[in-house]
Amino acid sequence: MPTAIDVFAKVRGHERAEQLRAAREADLLPYFRRLEGPAGPIVEMEGAERIMLGSNNYLGLTADPRVQAAARDALDKYGTGLTGSRLLNGTLDLHLELEAELAEWMGTEEAIVFSTGHQANVGTLGTILGPGDTVIVDSADHASILDGCLISKAKLRPFKHGRLDRLEKMLGRAVEDGGGVLVVVDGVFSMEGDIAPLPRIVELCKAYGARLMVDEAHGAGVLGARGAGVSELFGVEADVDLRMGTFSKSLASCGGFIAGSHEVIDFLRVSSRAFLFTASGVPAAVGAALAALRIIRSDEGPELLSRVLDNGEYLSRGLESLGFRVVRGEPAITPIVPVLVEDDWKAVLLWRALYDAGVYVNVAIHPAVPPGGALLRTSVMATHDKAVLDRALDAFENVKQKFESEHGALPAPGA
Numbered sequence: 001m002p003t004a005i006d007v008f009a010k011v012r013g014h015e016r017a018e019q020l021r022a023a024r025e026a027d028l029l030p031y032f033r034r035l036e037g038p039a040g041p042i043v044e045m046e047g048a049e050r051i052m053l054g055s056n057n058y059l060g061l062t063a064d065p066r067v068q069a070a071a072r073d074a075l076d077k078y079g080t081g082l083t084g085s086r087l088l089n090g091t092l093d094l095h096l097e098l099e100a101e102l103a104e105w106m107g108t109e110e111a112i113v114f115s116t117g118h119q120a121n122v123g124t125l126g127t128i129l130g131p132g133d134t135v136i137v138d139s140a141d142h143a144s145i146l147d148g149c150l151i152s153k154a155k156l157r158p159f160k161h162g163r164l165d166r167l168e169k170m171l172g173r174a175v176e177d178g179g180g181v182l183v184v185v186d187g188v189f190s191m192e193g194d195i196a197p198l199p200r201i202v203e204l205c206k207a208y209g210a211r212l213m214v215d216e217a218h219g220a221g222v223l224g225a226r227g228a229g230v231s232e233l234f235g236v237e238a239d240v241d242l243r244m245g246t247f248s249k250s251l252a253s254c255g256g257f258i259a260g261s262h263e264v265i266d267f268l269r270v271s272s273r274a275f276l277f278t279a280s281g282v283p284a285a286v287g288a289a290l291a292a293l294r295i296i297r298s299d300e301g302p303e304l305l306s307r308v309l310d311n312g313e314y315l316s317r318g319l320e321s322l323g324f325r326v327v328r329g330e331p332a333i334t335p336i337v338p339v340l341v342e343d344d345w346k347a348v349l350l351w352r353a354l355y356d357a358g359v360y361v362n363v364a365i366h367p368a369v370p371p372g373g374a375l376l377r378t379s380v381m382a383t384h385d386k387a388v389l390d391r392a393l394d395a396f397e398n399v400k401q402k403f404e405s406e407h408g409a410l411p412a413p414g415a
Contacts (some may be wrong), residue, residue, distance in 0.1 A: 061259020
C-alpha cells in the first residue's frame with residue numbers, strides 16, 4: 001500500500017510562504033539581490049550604483065592586485081578545480097603552505113583547511129563529539145555550529161546569549177552527564193557584532209574541566225595586534241583548544257580552517273567526513289587566501305586592521321548622532337554595526353528605502369535574531385573612505401525622516 005504522506009507537503013503553506021509571497025509582490029524581498037561587479041566599497045547592483053554596507057570583505061582585499069594575481073597564478077598552474085578530495089588527488093603545495101602559515105598566525109601546532117567555513121564547523125564538531133559527550137553553545141552561535149552539534153548526536157545544552165551565569169549552570173549539569181564536555185562560542189557574533197567575554201569563559205571551562213572552541217570567522221583578520229582574532233585580543237590563545245576561521249571575510253576568498261593541537265588536527269585529517277568526502281578547495285580560492293593572509297601578516301597588516309576598526313567607529317557614531325539605536329560591541333568596536341529596528345516588516349521597509357537611496361545593507365529578522373530583535377546589519381571595509389561613509393550617513397538621515405513620518409518612530413539610542 002503506498003504512503004499517504006507526500007514528503008514534499010512541507011514545502012507548501014509553510015510559515016514563511018505568505019510573507020515571502022507578499023514581499024515578492026511588493027518587491028520588498030531583501031535577499032538574493034544581484035551583484036553585477038566586484039565586491040568593493042561601491043558596487044553595481046541591479047542596474048544602479050550603491051554604497052556597499054553589507055559585505056564581510058572587511059579588509060577590502062578582494063580588490064588587492066596581489067590577491068587577484070595569486071588567484072590567477074593558481075588558476076594558470078593548476079586549472080579550475082582538482083576534482084577530488086584532499087585525501088586522494090586534491091592536495092597541492094598551496095594547501096600545505098596555507099595550513100602551515102595559518103598555524104603560525106594562530107599560534108597553534110597545526111591547522112587544517114576545509115573547502116567552506118560551514119564544513120569546517122560541521123566537520124570538526126561532528127567528528128570530535130559523540131553520543132556520550134555534551135556540547136554547550138551560546139544561543140546566538142552560527143548555524144553551522146548547531147548543525148555540527150546535531151550531526152554529532154552529543155547532548156546539546158544551549159545557554160541564553162551572553163549569559164555566563166547560564167553557561168556555568170550548563171557546565172554544572174554537563175559534569176553530571178558523564179561524558180566529555182566542549183563549549184563552543186562565536187568570538188564575534190555575526191549579527192549583533194558583540195564579542196564573547198573569553199577570559200571569563202576560559203575560567204569557567206577550566207573550573208569544570210571542559211574544552212573550548214572559538215569560532216573566529218568574524219574576528220580573524222579584524223581583532224588583535226596581528227589580526228588573529230578575539231582569542232588574541234584577550235590574550236587567551238593558549239587557553240582556547242580549537243579556533244575556527246573562514247576565508248570568506250578578511251581573507252578575501254572562500255573556505256575555512258581549524259587550528260589546534262597536532263593530535264586533534266591529525267585526527268580530523270583521517271576522520272572528518274566533511275574533509276574526507278568533499279572536493280578540495282579550488283586552486284584559485286586557496287591561492288587568493290594565502291596571498292591575503294600574507295598581506296595581513298606583513299607590515300601592512302596593522303594599518304589595514306586599524307582602518308577597518310576606525311571606519312566601524314565612524315559609522316557607529318554617525319548613526320547614533322542621527323538618532324538610530326546602534327548595538328555596540330564591547331570591549332571593542334568591530335566592523336559590524338547593527339541598527340536595531342525591532343519589527344520585522346519595519347526592518348524590511350527600511351532596507352528598501354535605503355536600497356532605493358543607494359545604500360545596500362543586510363536585514364536580519366526572526367529566526368536569525370530573537371523575536372522583536374530585527375535589525376539592519378551594516379558593515380564596513382578598510383577600503384571605505386570617509387567621503388563614502390558620509391554619503392551613506394546622509395542617505396540614512398534622509399530616509400529616517402520620511403520613514404518615521406510614514407511608519408512611526410524607530411528605536412532611539414539608549415532606549
